[in-house]
Amino acid sequence: AEGTREEVAAMTGGAPLPSSMRRSLASPVECAALANALCYLKGLGLADELVRQRNFHRLDVWDGATSLIIDGRSLLNLEVLENSATGGERDTLWSVVAHCDTPFGKRLLRQWLCHPLVERREIEARLDAVHELMGAEAAVHGTRELLGRVPDLERLGSRLRARSLPPPPFFSLVGGLADLAGPPQPVWEHP
Secondary structure (H helix, E strand, O other): OHHHHHHHHHHOOOOOOOHHHHHHOOOHHHHHHHHHHHHHHHHOOOHHHHHHHOOOOOOOOOOOOOEOOOOHHHHHHOOOOOOOOOOOOOOOHHHHHOOOOOHHHHHHHHHHHHOOEOOHHHHHHHHHHHHHHHOOHHHHHHHHHHHHHOOOHHHHHHHHHOOOOOHHHHHHHHHHHHHHHOOOOOOOOOO
């Protein structure tokens, strides 16, 4: 880390560093990242001018974040949703794990793949839930069957809130909610 601090000092020509950059020198990882960024900027001929302007701000992407932020280029390079060679879904992570029967299940899985959890205990809790479901084949089958009959409640609900839901889909929404609730039960029994 000390060598990296010296590299940063050398790349800035001894100019006083902005406070956000000085704080980065305390962490070996941040210091190395700063040195690499300055090396890249120096190659472009921009490092000296940018340091002189002292206009650096810390970007703290972990501040309370529950999921990792992955940009579109990284998702493409990792072939999470789209194959970089063909542009299709074949041979992607999505094609391997997407076994959802409902549109809302597909949306949730896509969100999980594009924004993976960062907290270890949350990751382990999700893995435990998957492990439990793998051992409950009959319950999973019944739930899949039930949810397969239910319309896309998430989309219909958002259209209802936006007041753009015509009557046929509205009745589909009501029917879907009734399917989830099960057969009507009497509130009280008559003598």
